[in-house]
Structure formats: structure tokens, C-alpha cells
Amino acid sequence: MGIYLPIAEVSVNIFVLLAMGGAVGFLSGMFGIGGGFLITPLLIFYNIPPAVAVATGANQVIAASFSGAMAHLKRGTLDVKLGGILLIGGIAGASVGVYVFSLLRALGQLDLIVSIMYVVFLGIIGGLMLIESIRAIQRSRKGGSSSLKKPGQHNWIHKLPFKIRFRKSKLYVSAVPVVGIGAVVGFLSSIMGVGGGFIMVPAMIYMLKVPTNVVIGTSLFQIVFVASFSTIVHSHTNQTVDVVLAFLLMIGGVAGAQYGAKVGQRLRGEQLRALLAALVLAVGLRLAFDLFIEPANVYSLSVLQAV
Amino acid sequence: MAMLRKWVIFLVTITWCTHSFGQSADPELTENIEIGLSTETITITSDFSGADLTIFGAVDNIDPLLMRQGRYDIVVVLEGPSRNIVVRKKSRVLGIWINTNATSFRNVPASYLVSMTRNPQDITDDRSYKQLALGADNIYIEPINENGDKRTIAEFREALRATKKSGALYSERVGGVQYLSSNLFRASLALPASVPLGTHKARAFLFKNGRFLKETSDQLHIAKSGFEQAIYRTAQDYGLIYGFLAVLLAMATGWLGRIIFQRD
Numbered sequence: 001m002g003i004y005l006p007i008a009e010v011s012v013n014i015f016v017l018l019a020m021g022g023a024v025g026f027l028s029g030m031f032g033i034g035g036g037f038l039i040t041p042l043l044i045f046y047n048i049p050p051a052v053a054v055a056t057g058a059n060q061v062i063a064a065s066f067s068g069a070m071a072h073l074k075r076g077t078l079d080v081k082l083g084g085i086l087l088i089g090g091i092a093g094a095s096v097g098v099y100v101f102s103l104l105r106a107l108g109q110l111d112l113i114v115s116i117m118y119v120v121f122l123g124i125i126g127g128l129m130l131i132e133s134i135r136a137i138q139r140s141r142k143g144g145s146s147s148l149k150k151p152g153q154h155n156w157i158h159k160l161p162f163k164i165r166f167r168k169s170k171l172y173v174s175a176v177p178v179v180g181i182g183a184v185v186g187f188l189s190s191i192m193g194v195g196g197g198f199i200m201v202p203a204m205i206y207m208l209k210v211p212t213n214v215v216i217g218t219s220l221f222q223i224v225f226v227a228s229f230s231t232i233v234h235s236h237t238n239q240t241v242d243v244v245l246a247f248l249l250m251i252g253g254v255a256g257a258q259y260g261a262k263v264g265q266r267l268r269g270e271q272l273r274a275l276l277a278a279l280v281l282a283v284g285l286r287l288a289f290d291l292f293i294e295p296a297n298v299y300s301l302s303v304l305q306a307v
Numbered sequence: 308m309a310m311l312r313k314w315v316i317f318l319v320t321i322t323w324c325t326h327s328f329g330q331s332a333d334p335e336l337t338e339n340i341e342i343g344l345s346t347e348t349i350t351i352t353s354d355f356s357g358a359d360l361t362i363f364g365a366v367d368n369i370d371p372l373l374m375r376q377g378r379y380d381i382v383v384v385l386e387g388p389s390r391n392i393v394v395r396k397k398s399r400v401l402g403i404w405i406n407t408n409a410t411s412f413r414n415v416p417a418s419y420l421v422s423m424t425r426n427p428q429d430i431t432d433d434r435s436y437k438q439l440a441l442g443a444d445n446i447y448i449e450p451i452n453e454n455g456d457k458r459t460i461a462e463f464r465e466a467l468r469a470t471k472k473s474g475a476l477y478s479e480r481v482g483g484v485q486y487l488s489s490n491l492f493r494a495s496l497a498l499p500a501s502v503p504l505g506t507h508k509a510r511a512f513l514f515k516n517g518r519f520l521k522e523t524s525d526q527l528h529i530a531k532s533g534f535e536q537a538i539y540r541t542a543q544d545y546g547l548i549y550g551f552l553a554v555l556l557a558m559a560t561g562w563l564g565r566i567i568f569q570r571d
Contacts, residue, residue, distance in 0.1 A: 002356060004351075004352070004355060004531075004535055006531065006534075006535040006536075006538040006539040006542070007538070007539065007542055009501070010501075011355065011356055011500055059553045059554070059557055060557065062554060062557035062558060062561065063557040063558070063560045063561035063564070064561060065561070066557065066558045066561035066562065067561035067562060067564055067565040068561075070561075070562070070565060071565065108393065108395045108406045108409060109405075109406060112403075112405055112406065116403075224558075228554040228557075231550055231553050231554050231557075232547065232550030232551060232553075232554060233550070234550070235542065235546045235547070235549050235550030235553060236546040236547045236550055237546070239542045239543055239546050239549075241542065241549065241550060241553050243538065243549075243552070243553050243556060244538065246553065246556075246557065247556060247560065250557060250560045250561070250564075251560070254560060254561065254563075254564030254567075254568070255564075255568075257564075258568045291403045291404065292402055292403060292404070293404075294399075294404065295397055295404055297469075297470060297473070298396055298397045298398070298404070299394055299395065299396050299397075299463070299466035299467075299469075299470055300394075300395050300397070300406070300470070301392050301393070301394055301395075301467060301470050301471070302392070302393050302395070303390050303391065303392060303393075304390070304391035304392060304393050304411050304451075
């Protein structure tokens with residue numbers, strides 16, 4: 001069944017979008033990720049204009065993050081203070097991101113930069129995850145422990161000024177790297193249309209040494225606000241948020257996540273991570289491929305916009 | 308399901324009152340062409356995937372003999388709203404295809420659909436088409452920066468036309484105009500799925516023996532139907548409120564999902 005997307009201005013198949021949302025939702029439930037970094041490239045492959053794919057991706061991310069953050073809040077695995085400090089950086093980063101986004105769009109380089117950023121980030125994240133999970137699989141075969149966190153270890157980050165105590169996370173750390181991580185994630189959220197969990201979670205674990213039990217909840221908490229901010233600012237400055245598209249993806253996503261979570265519980269961690277790593281790399285390669293092959297039409301038209 | 312709708316636009320033939328009595332003494336000079344649109348607005352729905360638009364019209368005071376010999380030709384054009392367009396060209400930089408060159412053009416019709424009785428070269432000659440600026444290859448497409456390199460401008464102008472043609476936004480239908488009787492005709496035009504919204508200008512040109520006689524025009528508004536239009540307009544006019552609503556919708560969906568599936 002066809003449906004016309006009012007902002008993307010294309011007719012698409014409603015079931016393809018539901019399936020897309022469902023598949024990514026399934027993966028996000030299975031791996032505990034937001035899935036924004038898979039939705040946006042998939043939308044681009046499905047001929048949704050990249051500007052709309054990015055802004056709508058940010059909108060779509062809110063639904064799953066919001067329900068996830070609520071669950072963590074109820075369970076008490078959410079550090080509101082840490083999330084709040086991250087958010088200060090996040091809003092600043094997202095503001096800069098939306099401005100850069102509009103500028104790139106007016107220059108006609110948005111599609112290229114979005115693709116390149118995806119290729120780079122998916123390549124790095126996918127590669128690191130693959131290496132890490134293969135090592136973990138090898139270690140578990142040898143019968144060793146696969147603990148990731150080594151508590152008590154300090155690095156240069158803990159020497160920075162403006163230290164703040166976060167009781168819930170049992171942390172005493174400088175606000176500088178917290179705001180910094182928030183800003184990077186906020187920037188990526190608005191340019192790439194992602195929640196940024198895939199950067200936030202490793203950064204919190206490895207750089208800030210946040211205990212793993214509060215990492216996911218706190219990350220989701222800040223994603224809800226940053227993605228909301230990105231959505232509103234994109235809508236205000238670029239008018240590129242397609243609610244019809246976002247809603248269809250959300251419905252598929254919310255349903256898919258339930259089944260994904262059940263399947264995820266039965267699979268083993270390292271194998272699961274290796275699987276996700278392979279998927280991330282595949283999406284990155286597909287995007288990279290499009291950058292290098294000659295386009296069918298080297299000319300493209302767009303309505304002139306004021307810078 | 309791709310439903311092909313057909314809009315029929317009826318003519319209003321009141322041509323007989325458009326001539327003074329004095330002129331009617333000389334029938335040779337009073338050929339006239341009229342098109343009339345019964346509706347001013349066409350709305351496209353959410354499943355719009357292209358459709359045929361039919362425009363009816365009439366010719367008056369024609370020479371019946373010449374008509375039987377097929378010497379009267381009609382060209383009907385539906386011209387979309389004008390926009391300033393940037394044409395960008397990709398070229399290979401370090402193996403990657405990047406937009407490197409761009410030229411902007413002023414007031415380019417977003418669409419240009421032509422329907423005609425016969426092959427264009429059988430109706431009249433190239434010079435007449437140029438003078439009338441009739442046909443996708445003859446409409447004026449002028450650069451915003453007129454001091455640019457002539458060859459570059461010509462290249463980008465040609466690319467603009469070719470891209471529009473490949474997207475069926477500039478199209479030509481030979482034999483799309485048919486006579487229903489000695490003075491009634493019907494023109495069918497192919498509206499593409501991506502037909503631009505806004506005010507379109509329908510124009511009809513009458514030719515006799517390869518010579519241009521008369522032109523008439525009317526306006527047609529193409530709009531998105533209720534729901535889609537409301538969303539589009541809200542996004543354009545009230546971006547901030549729209550953004551807040553989009554966020555609320557997402558949160559409500561996430562919250563409902565949690566209740567329905569009882570996650571935790």
C-alpha cells in the first residue's frame with residue numbers, strides 16, 4: 001500500500017517502512033541499542049532525501065529512548081545529575097550541529113558529508129566491536145573471565161579540574177569530559193540523526209568509568225532530550241521532519257523491540273556483539289560503495305535556498 | 308495499490324460572444340480557440356502515483372475544408388510554478404563523487420507538460436517554436452548570474468532540461484490532442500507522481516497551415532489533499548510548534564508501546 005510522505009514529498013510503500021522500523025527495532029531490542037544509526041542509512045537507501053532522513057531519524061529515536069529511559073528511571077538505574085551535565089554539552093553540540101547542517105545543505109554538500117560521517121563512524125565502531133568480540137570469544141574458549149571493567153584504574157581524565165560528585169554513579173569526576181562527551185554526541189545527533197548511544201555508552205564506560213548498570217539509563221535519558229532538541233530545531237530551521245515517516249518507523253520499532261529483547265536474552269553476549277559488528281560494517285560498506293560508483297546522473301537539481 | 312485517476316475538465320464554450328458582429332462578416336480571420344476548466348483546483352491524495360489529466364476545448368469559426376484536411380493543429384501546455392533552481396554537477400575527487408560545480412537559474416518552470424496533435428516538426432517550424440518559447444527545449448531558462456561562462460551555462464541548462472525530462476516533469480505527448488468533432492478537442496497530459504504543487508498555467512496554441520494563429524490560457528491549482536497538505540503547511544508555517552508536536556507524538560508512542568507490551 002502506497003503512502004505519500006508530506007515532507008519527504010515521495011510516495012513509499014507503507015509496509016516497507018513498517019518492516020524497516022520493525023527490523024531495526026528488533027535489532028535494537030536484541031542488542032540494547034537505539035538503532036538510529038541504522039535507520040538513517042536505510043532511509044537514504046530507500047530514496048528518502050538525506051536531509052529528511054536525518055531530521056526524521058532524530059525524531060524517531062525519541063520514542064524508543066523515552067520508553068527505555070522511563071523503565072530505567074523506575075528501576076533506579078538512571079543518574080539524573082550525570083545525565084543533566086551531559087545534557088548541557090548535548091544542547092550546545094546539537095545547536096552547532098543544526099547550524100552546520102543548514103550551511104552544508106545550502107552549499108549542496110550535505111548528502112556527501114552525512115554519507116562520509118556514516119562511513120567513518122560505522123567503520124570505526126563496527127571494526128572495534130568486531131575485534132573486541134572476536135577477542136572475547138577466543139578468551140571464553142580458553143576458559144578465562146571476560147570482565148571488561150577494571151575498577152580503580154585512573155587515567156588523565158581524572159586529573160582535570162571542576163570535579164563533581166555523582167552519588168548514583170559512585171563517581172567523582174571533572175565536568176569537562178562529561179560536557180565534552182555530551183557535546184560530541186549532541187553534534188552527531190543533529191547531523192547524523194542518531195541518538196548517539198553507540199558513542200555515549202563506550203565513552204561513559206571506558207573514559208568516565210561509569211558503572212555499567214547506570215550507563216544505559218543515563219545515556220537514554222540524555223538522548224531523549226538531545227534528540228527532542230534536534231527535532232525541534234531541525235523543524236524550525238529546515239522544515240525537514242516528516243512525522244508520517246517517523247510515526248510509521250516508531251510503530252514498527254516499538255513492536256520489533258519486544259521480540260528482539262526476547263531473542264537477545266537467549267543468545268550469548270560475544271556472539272551477539274560480533275553479529276552486530278558485522279551488520280554495522282555491512283551498512284558502512286554499502287554507503288561507502290555509493291560514494292565511489294559513478295552516479296547515473298552527475299547533475300542534480302534543487303530549489304535555490306538562501307544561505 | 309496504484310490507482311490511476313482521471314480528471315476530466317470540461318470546457319466552457321462561450322466563444323460565440325467573444326466576437327463583434329462586424330468581424331463575423333469575414334470568417335477567414337475569426338478562428339478562435341478556447342479551453343475552459345470546470346475546476347480551479349485539483350487535489351492529490353496520499354497514494355498519488357501519477358495520472359492523466361484531460362483538458363477539453365473548442366475551436367471556432369474554422370474552415371471546414373481545411374479541418375477535414377487536418378490543417379489545424381493544437382498544442383496544449385501545462386506549465387508548473389516557477390522556481391529558482393540550482394543545478395549541481397558531481398565530479399570525481401580522490402575517487403569520491405562530489406558536487407563541485409553549480410549554476411543557478413531564474414524562474415524555471417517546475418514542470419512543463421506538452422500535448423499536441425501531431426509531431427512537433429509537422430505542426431510548425433523551429434523558428435515559430437522559438438518565437439513562441441513553446442516546447443521544453445524553447446522555454447527561456449536564464450542564469451541568475453548572467454556574466455558566467457557561456458559554455459558552462461549552456462551545459463548546465465541542457466542538464467537541467469535532461470534531468471527534468473528523465474523525471475517526466477518535462478514531457479511531450481505526440482497525438483495527445485484529438486478532435487472529438489469538427490470543433491471540439493480533447494488534450495491529455497501525463498501528470499507525473501512528483502507533479503509540483505501550486506498554480507499551473509494551462510495554455511492552448513492554435514496553428515493553421517503551419518502558422519500560429521491564437522493562444523488562450525487558464526489557471527489550474529494543484530494542491531495536496533487535506534491531511535498531507537495540513538502537515539506540510541504546518542511544517543512550513545509553524546516549524547517550532549510542529550517540532551514540539553513531533554516530539555510529543557514520539558514520546559506518546561514510546562509510552563504507549565511500554566504499556567501495550569509491558570516492558571520492564
